[in-house]
Amino acid sequence: MNLKIGLVGLPNVGKSTIFNALLQKVKAEVANYPFCTIEPNIGLVAIPDERLEIIAKKEQSGKITPAFIEFVDIAGLVKGASHGAGLGNQFLSHIRGVSAIAQVLRCFEDTDIVHVEGEVNPIRDAEIIEIELILADLQTIQRREEKTQKQAKSDKVAKAELETLKKAKAFLEDLKPLRLYRKEFSEEEWTYFEKTLFLLTIKPVMFIANIGEEDLTNPERNVHYQKLKTKCEEEGIPLVALCGKIENELAGLDPEERDSFLEAYSLKEPGLYQMIREGFKLLKLINFFTAGPKETRAWTIKEGTTAKEAAGEIHSDIERGFIAAEVISYEDYQKVKNWHQAKELGLIRLEGKDYIVQEGDLLYFRFNV
8 A cells, every 4th residue: 555645844844854753764864954855755654553562462473563654755845836936846746646745834943943934934834835735736727627628618528527627726716725625526526636637735634843842841832833723723634743853862762761751751652653643544544453473463454445355455365265354353352361362252253345444453364265
């Protein structure tokens, strides 16, 4: 499953610092000038999930394999990108290649790190990015309109397409992203935007508030964060607060040192863990588990995936020869010593090919090839 989240933001907001922390190694160059990231950096990041260790211990597994999510560090955007400013066209083409957008927004003051717009204002920064994506989508729709208008005079399909384009254009001309108007379009129209036009403003978005170390224990006292939180609540955007600088330091520590560091800041876990999990939810993904003496493993599927389709994530032969799935929810599994005891107590259900796999299910597939 090749789903990516693009880290997007203006120059010098901390994107590459956060990306480095995600990968727990310095892969993206960090510098105090615009466009230090030109080609996008790509990295697979393990999804933190304490359930894996619990399952592996119960089943005495020799190996643990977590699920992964792919992050892409995309070059900083500037005002006018939709018309080619900065690395405009390059930047926009890289965003087209991701499934969701994580906007990194600077909420910290630091006179040593220049801000491309002169002062810290995350609401303005978010609007700059949004407007550039809207303008890019308008250009795409206008080009498609010109191509479709002649055909629409004699072709019913082209006429319907033109109506969809006009409806989308009206929302964009109000400088609003199309994702806010999902209910106004059919499934077919939305697929057309996604698979044919590759529109940018239909992509799901989350905000990453990059705060200063002094606000780490209480982001609410940061005025910039407060304003950002209000915007997110109004528009239904997930918001994660973290300090990129601290996250980068945490990434370089061994587990014991990291735990002491977190304790000093009264934090339960690194902020990146929340960011990774929110990104996972943003893509409408869930995990199911398989476990045995050799390995406990997390598998990633889209919400709404059937048991037979989930079997295909492991191997096409298992999907082809699918007979049934033995299933237990993680909640029920927590109550027993292991899979064997769960079977003895009758907690394991037998489900058919159309069963919709739920987040945290433990599965064993019966198949015959």
